[in-house]
Amino acid sequence: MSGDLAYEEALAIVLREARALAVEQRAPQDAQGLVLAEAVASEVDLPPFDNSAMDGFALRAAGETLAAGREFDVRGSQVAGDAAATAGEGAWEIMTGARMPDGLDSVVPIERVEILARTGEARPSRIRLAADVRPGDNVRLRGEDIASGAPAVPAGRRIGANELMVLASLGVPSIAVRRRVRVAIINTGRELVDDPAQPLASGEIRNSNGPYLAARVEAAGAEVVLRETVTDEPEVFLAVLERALAAGADVVLSTGAVSMGRHDFVPDALRGVGADILFHKVRIRPGRPLLFARLASGALFFGLPGNPASGAVGFRFFTEAALRAMSGMAPERPLRMPLAAAWSKRAELRFHLKGLVELVDGGLRARVLKGQESFKVLPLLVANAWIVVPAESMALEAGQMVDVYGPGHLEAPMIGEVLE
Structure with missing residues (x-):
C-alpha cells in the first residue's frame, strides 16, 4: 500500500x-506472564466449608441475636485443619480458618467474651458474652468467595501473582495459554x-x-x-x-x-x-x-x-x-486526564509526546515535556507516559482532556514529580 x-x-x-x-497447556506456576486462552471456571466452592474468620467461640444463634451477658459452657474446640464435627448445646472454642462445627452458625471474637472458668489444662470451660452476637457474625460461608461453576479467571487475562493465587486456591492443575x-x-x-x-x-x-x-x-x-x-x-x-x-x-x-x-x-x-x-x-x-x-x-x-x-x-x-x-489480549484503552499546560503543533499529524503524569491537589494531570525532538533520549528518563494528540487537534488549552498511555502496554503511568 x-x-x-x-x-x-x-x-x-x-x-x-x-x-x-497457538494455545498450549501449562501448569499455572509455569505460565506466569502468559495470557489465558480459555476462561477458567471453578469446579469447587471457595471457601470449601463454612469457617471462622476470628479466633473466638462458635455459637448457635439460630436467627436470633445473642445478647451480651449470656453465659455458655464450652463443649469442644476446633482448630484449622480439623475434620467436620457436630456440636450440641453451648459454645466451641475455635481458631481462625477452622471448620465450623455442624449446628453452630456464629462466632464471637475472644476479645468480646469474659472467661469465667477454665479446665485443669487451662482451657476455657465457661464464657460470658461481652457484646451482642448476631446470626452469621464472623463466619466465612462455603462458596462465599467463588461458588462451584462460577467464572473465576476470564480469557485474555495475563497470568500474574493474583491470578496464581486464585488458581492455586481452586486447585487448578493446568490452564490453556497462548x-x-x-x-x-x-x-x-x-x-x-x-x-x-x-x-x-x-x-x-x-x-x-x-x-x-x-x-x-x-x-x-x-x-x-x-x-x-x-x-x-x-x-x-x-x-x-x-x-x-x-x-x-x-x-x-x-x-x-x-x-x-x-x-x-x-x-x-x-x-x-x-x-x-x-x-x-x-x-x-x-x-x-x-x-x-x-x-x-x-x-x-x-x-x-x-x-x-x-x-x-x-x-x-x-x-x-x-x-x-x-x-490474546483485548485492545488497549488509554487513560484520560487534563493537560497541565497549553500546547500547540504546526503539522496536522497525530503526535505522540513524551509526557509526565503529575499528582496536583489530589488530581492527575499530564504535562508535555521539553525535548520532543526524535533524536533526544534524555527526556525518556523523566517521562512516565505518552501523551497522544489527534491529528485534527492543532492547539490544546490547559485543562483540556487528552489520551494518556503508560510507557508500555503492560505498564500504567507512575506518578512523577510536579515540574513548574
Whole structure:
C-alpha cells in the first residue's frame, strides 16, 4: 500500500494481520506472564466449608441475636485443619480458618467474651458474652468467595501473582495459554557501534536502539530470540533476516533504512524476498516512515525509523498492539486526564509526546515535556507516559482532556514529580 495512512487505518491493518498464537497447556506456576486462552471456571466452592474468620467461640444463634451477658459452657474446640464435627448445646472454642462445627452458625471474637472458668489444662470451660452476637457474625460461608461453576479467571487475562493465587486456591492443575511471542531485532547502519568499550571513529555513534528495544520487548511480555547489528548492505541484512526466521521469530523489528534516502534499502530488500509491504509511512510524529509488512514465512515485520524516539513510538503504538493481539489480549484503552499546560503543533499529524503524569491537589494531570525532538533520549528518563494528540487537534488549552498511555502496554503511568 502506498501513500501515508492515518494512524487508525494503519493500526487496523496491523491488528488484522496479528493473529493470535497457538494455545498450549501449562501448569499455572509455569505460565506466569502468559495470557489465558480459555476462561477458567471453578469446579469447587471457595471457601470449601463454612469457617471462622476470628479466633473466638462458635455459637448457635439460630436467627436470633445473642445478647451480651449470656453465659455458655464450652463443649469442644476446633482448630484449622480439623475434620467436620457436630456440636450440641453451648459454645466451641475455635481458631481462625477452622471448620465450623455442624449446628453452630456464629462466632464471637475472644476479645468480646469474659472467661469465667477454665479446665485443669487451662482451657476455657465457661464464657460470658461481652457484646451482642448476631446470626452469621464472623463466619466465612462455603462458596462465599467463588461458588462451584462460577467464572473465576476470564480469557485474555495475563497470568500474574493474583491470578496464581486464585488458581492455586481452586486447585487448578493446568490452564490453556497462548505461547510467548518471539521477536527478533535487527539494527541497521554502518555507523552503529555496539561495544561500549570501543572508541568511536569519526561519524560513528553508539547503538541505543538495540538495548532499548530488547528491554521493551521483554517488558511487553514477549521474548527476544535474536538481536544483531548490520551494515547497510542488503545481502547482509537479508542473511540476518534469514537467521531471525530460523530462530522462530513471529515478529521481526528493524531500525533505520526505511526513509527515502539513497541508502534506505529495507523496502526494496523485503520486496526482493517476497514480502508483502502493507503500508509504508503513517501520518504520525515522530515515526512517520514506519513500514509494516508480512514476510513470505508469515512473520510480521516492523521497519522502525532509526531516530530513538521515532523507533520508540513505532514500537509502542504499533508493535505492542500486535503483541497484545497475538497474545490474546483485548485492545488497549488509554487513560484520560487534563493537560497541565497549553500546547500547540504546526503539522496536522497525530503526535505522540513524551509526557509526565503529575499528582496536583489530589488530581492527575499530564504535562508535555521539553525535548520532543526524535533524536533526544534524555527526556525518556523523566517521562512516565505518552501523551497522544489527534491529528485534527492543532492547539490544546490547559485543562483540556487528552489520551494518556503508560510507557508500555503492560505498564500504567507512575506518578512523577510536579515540574513548574
